[in-house]
Amino acid sequence: MATKVLAGVTVEVNEEGFLVNPADWTKEIAAELAKEEGIAELTEAHWKVIDFSRQSAGTSGAAPTLRGITSGSGVSTKELFSLFPKGPAKKVAKIAGLGKPEGCV
Amino acid sequence: MKKIVILGAGTAGTMAANHLTRLMDLDEWQITIVDEDPIHYYQAGYIFVPFGKANPNRLMKQKKNYLPSKVRALQQKVELIQPENNKVILADKTILDYDFLVIATGCDIYPEETPGLAEHEWGKSIHSFYTLKTAVALEEKMRNFQGGRIVVNVVENPIKCPVAPMEFLMLADSYFTQKGIRDRVELIYATPNSGAFTKPVASKLIGDMLDRKNINVEADFYIDRADPDAKKIISYDERELEYDLLVSVPLNKGSDVIGKSGLGDDLNYVAVNKSTFLSDNFDNIFVLGDAANAPTSKAGAVAHYATEMFVENFKHYIEGKPLEEKFDGHTNCFIESGYGKGVLLDFNYEQEPLPGRFPVPGIGPFALLQESRLNHIGKLSFEWMYWNILMHGRKVPLAPTMSMAGKWTDWEKRFNIA
Numbered sequence: 036m037a038t039k040v041l042a043g044v045t046v047e048v049n050e051e052g053f054l055v056n057p058a059d060w061t062k063e064i065a066a067e068l069a070k071e072e073g074i075a076e077l078t079e080a081h082w083k084v085i086d087f088s089r090q091s092a093g094t095s096g097a098a099p100t101l102r103g104i105t106s107g108s109g110v111s112t113k114e115l116f117s118l119f120p121k122g123p124a125k126k127v128a129k130i131a132g133l134g135k136p137e138g139c140v
Numbered sequence: 141m142k143k144i145v146i147l148g149a150g151t152a153g154t155m156a157a158n159h160l161t162r163l164m165d166l167d168e169w170q171i172t173i174v175d176e177d178p179i180h181y182y183q184a185g186y187i188f189v190p191f192g193k194a195n196p197n198r199l200m201k202q203k204k205n206y207l208p209s210k211v212r213a214l215q216q217k218v219e220l221i222q223p224e225n226n227k228v229i230l231a232d233k234t235i236l237d238y239d240f241l242v243i244a245t246g247c248d249i250y251p252e253e254t255p256g257l258a259e260h261e262w263g264k265s266i267h268s269f270y271t272l273k274t275a276v277a278l279e280e281k282m283r284n285f286q287g288g289r290i291v292v293n294v295v296e297n298p299i300k301c302p303v304a305p306m307e308f309l310m311l312a313d314s315y316f317t318q319k320g321i322r323d324r325v326e327l328i329y330a331t332p333n334s335g336a337f338t339k340p341v342a343s344k345l346i347g348d349m350l351d352r353k354n355i356n357v358e359a360d361f362y363i364d365r366a367d368p369d370a371k372k373i374i375s376y377d378e379r380e381l382e383y384d385l386l387v388s389v390p391l392n393k394g395s396d397v398i399g400k401s402g403l404g405d406d407l408n409y410v411a412v413n414k415s416t417f418l419s420d421n422f423d424n425i426f427v428l429g430d431a432a433n434a435p436t437s438k439a440g441a442v443a444h445y446a447t448e449m450f451v452e453n454f455k456h457y458i459e460g461k462p463l464e465e466k467f468d469g470h471t472n473c474f475i476e477s478g479y480g481k482g483v484l485l486d487f488n489y490e491q492e493p494l495p496g497r498f499p500v501p502g503i504g505p506f507a508l509l510q511e512s513r514l515n516h517i518g519k520l521s522f523e524w525m526y527w528n529i530l531m532h533g534r535k536v537p538l539a540p541t542m543s544m545a546g547k548w549t550d551w552e553k554r555f556n557i558a
């Protein structure tokens with residue numbers, strides 16, 4: 036497993052740059068991961084989604100689906116796409132330090 | 141008498157019923173299984189139906205022929221589960237008490253959840269193949285197709301058998317080539333994923349498989365709605381894709397009864413421990429197969445490994461011992477790639493698919509992550525194994541957990557990839 040320095044901390048990441056241990060996550064790491072995904076600054080609206088996703092993952096570390104995010108956080112799908120362009124579910128999962136959403140081969 | 145109630149007599153429920161009948165002392169335990177539909181469908185065969193390569197009748201069997209006679213089988217819809225009271229209520233108002241509940245109600249398609257899909261063009265220019273009925277309707281459409289653009293769209297993940305949409309496209313490529321009209325057919329795969337294959341090694345080795353077959357991928361495409369009159373689908377970021385034939389893999393969701401009983405997440409999947417399939421919230425409920433929220437592929441192969449693991453565990457669990465056997469997310473799936481060939485993937489929660497040989501290291505006969513004729517034959521013979529071995533609760537000589545033996549971690553060297 037590869038390691039990487041994010042916000043001054045050495046953390047384990049998988050081949051696609053997702054954190055291996057959700058417990059390693061900090062807000063500073065989130066900001067750096069967001070930059071990797073082309074999001075220069077995390078606004079309050081971004082945080083609402085990230086906080087919800089961390090909460091919903093709980094101890095399992097499983098990232099919520101797109102539907103899970105919209106129904107749980109109250110942010111509409113359209114809005115999600117403007118906050119996290121292209122693949123919001125995957126981007127949110129990565130920035131929130133969670134595993135890649137299921138269903139991908 | 142202590143009672144085990146199994147909900148759903150599909151892939152997982154049927155296997156669980158057979159294994160448990162053999163394992164439990166039936167003087168002490170009563171096993172009941174409930175399903176509303178008398179027919180057991182071989183869903184992995186649906187993919188061949190639109191191409192006229194599988195007789196629909198062959199894919200349907202009577203459920204009762206695969207259930208042990210010592211199990212009480214009820215043909216009823218499950219209306220409600222009351223996990224706090226250990227009760228299940230059926231449509232005819234029968235109340236079943238249980239000591240242990242096994243939920244195996246699977247998942248199904250919900251085209252009505254996407255505006256425009258299941259409206260006046262459903263069954264005309266908009267089709268699916270995720271149920272036997274839709275696959276049969278699509279066969280006629282494909283037979284009469286004279287040319288134009290076919291878009292295969294996955295509405296949202298997770299879906300049953302995540303590779304099936306790609307298999308459909310590759311089989312379509314070979315189907316229209318054989319008909320001599322491939323040059324008049326455009327094939328497009330619109331997926332919410334970031335590409336056809338997203339795991340690094342697989343995308344490196346077989347990522348260009350669709351390209352080579354001239355199948356275009358529209359990645360990161362999350363459908364918002366279909367416009368059935370203008371014949372186009374529109375994504376949330378306002379990308380539009382026109383089609384002559386839309387083959388939709390509609391939203392997959394768990395059974396409604398899961399949601400109604402307060403046991404499900406937003407897609408009606410039950411929260412479980414991904415290694416033991418024990419419900420997160422009730423210590424006498426196990427959830428097997430597609431009904432669980434475990435981050436596995438929703439596939440019969442997974443249901444099979446998971447059920448064998450569950451049965452081993454259950455024996456100890458009822459004696460008050462811990463759940464020792466751990467499921468590692470082991471999945472293998474055959475991908476039909478057209479022209480009588482296929483690719484085999486073998487992976488688990490931690491390990492992405494790698495090339496190599498399976499199940500015997502170095503020998504195979506199946507080739508992992510490479511196209512071969514034998515892989516296609518493997519897929520076809522799985523149907524026989526399904527009905528004659530798995531559904532009778534007999535064991536196949538394959539370990540339920542994944543093995544690294546036979547996998548080529550040095551694949552880059554072997555294939556001369558820098």
Ligand SMILES: Cc1cc2nc3c(=O)[nH]c(=O)nc-3n(C[C@H](O)[C@H](O)[C@H](O)COP(=O)(O)OP(=O)(O)OC[C@H]3O[C@@H](n4cnc5c(N)ncnc54)[C@H](O)[C@@H]3O)c2cc1C
Nearest residue numbers: 148150151152176183184218245246301429430439440441
């Ligand atoms: C097109 C397609 C291709 C596939 N290809 C493959 C493949 O190549 N390889 C592979 O391994 N897997 C494949 N699969 C997936 C595989 O078929 C499923 O993962 C597997 O059948 C899941 O088993 P299950 O027991 O969880 O659910 P199912 O077998 O679907 O059984 C669920 C049962 O529950 C019953 N039920 C649900 N709700 C209720 C209720 N309220 N009351 C009473 N009964 C109820 C249903 O009637 C059904 O019989 C494919 C699936 C599809 C659709």
